[in-house]
Amino acid sequence: MTSAPPSAGQVALLPARAPRGPGRPKDQRKRAAIVAAATGLFMERGYAEVTMEAVAAAARVSKMTVYGHFRDKAALFGAVVRGVSDQMTAALTGLPPAGAETDLETRLTAVGTALLGMILSPRVVAMSHALMGMLMKDRALAAAFYEAGPGNVRAVLARYLADAAAQGLLRLDAPQAAADDLLGLWEGDWPKRIALALVPAPSAGEIEARARRAVRVFLRAYRAA
Amino acid sequence: MTSAPPSAGQVALLPARAPRGPGRPKDQRKRAAIVAAATGLFMERGYAEVTMEAVAAAARVSKMTVYGHFRDKAALFGAVVRGVSDQMTAALTGLPPAGAETDLETRLTAVGTALLGMILSPRVVAMSHALMGMLMKDRALAAAFYEAGPGNVRAVLARYLADAAAQGLLRLDAPQAAADDLLGLWEGDWPKRIALALVPAPSAGEIEARARRAVRVFLRAYRAA
DNA sequence: CATATATTGGACGCGCTCGTATAGGAAACA
DNA sequence: TGTTTCCTATACGAGCGCGTCCAATATATG
Numbered sequence: 001m002t003s004a005p006p007s008a009g010q011v012a013l014l015p016a017r018a019p020r021g022p023g024r025p026k027d028q029r030k031r032a033a034i035v036a037a038a039t040g041l042f043m044e045r046g047y048a049e050v051t052m053e054a055v056a057a058a059a060r061v062s063k064m065t066v067y068g069h070f071r072d073k074a075a076l077f078g079a080v081v082r083g084v085s086d087q088m089t090a091a092l093t094g095l096p097p098a099g100a101e102t103d104l105e106t107r108l109t110a111v112g113t114a115l116l117g118m119i120l121s122p123r124v125v126a127m128s129h130a131l132m133g134m135l136m137k138d139r140a141l142a143a144a145f146y147e148a149g150p151g152n153v154r155a156v157l158a159r160y161l162a163d164a165a166a167q168g169l170l171r172l173d174a175p176q177a178a179a180d181d182l183l184g185l186w187e188g189d190w191p192k193r194i195a196l197a198l199v200p201a202p203s204a205g206e207i208e209a210r211a212r213r214a215v216r217v218f219l220r221a222y223r224a225a
Numbered sequence: 226m227t228s229a230p231p232s233a234g235q236v237a238l239l240p241a242r243a244p245r246g247p248g249r250p251k252d253q254r255k256r257a258a259i260v261a262a263a264t265g266l267f268m269e270r271g272y273a274e275v276t277m278e279a280v281a282a283a284a285r286v287s288k289m290t291v292y293g294h295f296r297d298k299a300a301l302f303g304a305v306v307r308g309v310s311d312q313m314t315a316a317l318t319g320l321p322p323a324g325a326e327t328d329l330e331t332r333l334t335a336v337g338t339a340l341l342g343m344i345l346s347p348r349v350v351a352m353s354h355a356l357m358g359m360l361m362k363d364r365a366l367a368a369a370f371y372e373a374g375p376g377n378v379r380a381v382l383a384r385y386l387a388d389a390a391a392q393g394l395l396r397l398d399a400p401q402a403a404a405d406d407l408l409g410l411w412e413g414d415w416p417k418r419i420a421l422a423l424v425p426a427p428s429a430g431e432i433e434a435r436a437r438r439a440v441r442v443f444l445r446a447y448r449a450a
Numbered sequence: 451c452a453t454a455t456a457t458t459g460g461a462c463g464c465g466c467t468c469g470t471a472t473a474g475g476a477a478a479c480a
Numbered sequence: 481t482g483t484t485t486c487c488t489a490t491a492c493g494a495g496c497g498c499g500t501c502c503a504a505t506a507t508a509t510g
Binding site: 021022023024025027051052053063064067072073 | 466467468469470471476477478479480
């Protein structure tokens with residue numbers, strides 16, 4: 001097949017085993033460089049359009065080194081997915097200023113601004129699209145990624161809203177559904193339009209304006225009476 | 226390149242010129258069969274994963290006939306995009322029961338149910354994803370498709386909401402933005418989860434329930450006081 | 451009927467990419 | 481120092497899909 005669906009074999013983790021053998025150990029920085037280069041390329045071109053030679057060149061490494069670290073293209077892609085998932089979770093856990101000292105509208109706007117700042121970057125949009133393209137062929141990996149990525153965002157946001165409801169700031173039946181609604185309002189069809197390059201990359205100001213507007217609409221529907 | 230980005234050359238329209246030359250004219254039914262087969266295949270597999278031979282076989286036609294109707298793979302894809310766009314517009318123009326005799330909530334729920342019934346079909350989800358994959362490489366074609374597809378949906382819905390506002394049923398500043406909100410609430414991240422096969426194809430009941438819930442939230446935010 | 455074009459089926463060249471093989475040099479252990 | 485393993489560079493086999501060529505046949509027009 002010209003561009004086979006990656007079954008994305010077992011991902012080789014970075015700190016797997018200590019270099020306990022004799023002889024020269026594998027250079028983990030080269031490995032990181034390979035993953036970084038592959039991530040960038042997969043992000044902006046998609047799986048099929050990226051050749052292993054291009055990855056090697058971008059990582060300034062011999063192609064054989066790439067195959068030394070990863071059995072095949074699918075395994076490399078698996079490592080990329082893993083890395084992106086980890087990045088997503090890490091980026092989000094630090095975000096929400098859980099304190100209730102400031103206005104809920106202000107806090108939600110801040111969260112939305114940060115989130116959209118990540119999600120609406122053209123590179124990230126392109127990547128998540130390419131990513132989904134491959135994940136659609138591997139349900140197990142897809143589930144793992146969704147849990148670590150979008151699913152985690154949903155869960156964190158749902159907890160956040162549930163807390164606010166517990167404090168009497170919101171009136172909502174299902175936090176999960178409300179989180180869905182807020183995310184839907186935040187995103188709209190901007191990802192589509194950005195992916196198709198119908199609009200330029202949104203500025204920080206535009207992003208904050210969109211986050212704020214969506215929060216206002218959301219609160220009109222969910223604010224406690 | 227193994228799977229080149231389709232620049233999607235000029236699309237050959239169906240009723241272009243009458244068969245005014247001497248000799249045997251091209252069989253337009255074969256052409257239609259080719260486009261239909263290609264649409265189905267591109268929908269469920271994506272551009273790179275579909276071979277011209279597969280298209281020919283699915284259309285029960287010789288490969289040479291395919292190349293007789295379309296210069297190359299990109300041109301065939303362009304025809305597919307064109308056809309899908311036309312289908313979308315056609316399907317939507319007949320939808321909204323513009324009469325104001327029934328409840329606005331009921332009417333919007335009906336529109337949303339019909340829309341989601343189209344959009345959330347796993348085949349359509351997969352197709353729109355594959356479609357975007359190629360369109361991301363051809364801005365002109367992307368714009369044309371967006372205008373005919375999602376953009377048109379937005380525009381129609383915005384007009385619909387503006388009408389309702391003119392009748393005093395809604396209170397909204399920007400119909401376009403409100404339409405965005407409603408669409409965002411309708412979709413949520415269901416397309417993502419369906420694309421990744423994390424949830425089975427939604428039943429008609431689930432679709433209507435989702436449409437109704439989203440409309441209720443929307444109206445809480447936008448209903449006239 | 452004569453003519454021009456469409457369609458078929460098979461075969462094939464071309465270019466591309468994956469993944470492997472090989473050999474020499476580099477770097478980390480003991 | 482010696483040994484083991486890694487890294488590089490290059491070449492190469494194998495497979496695959498695009499697009500073309502060809503000879504034979506079918507089907508429309510004038």
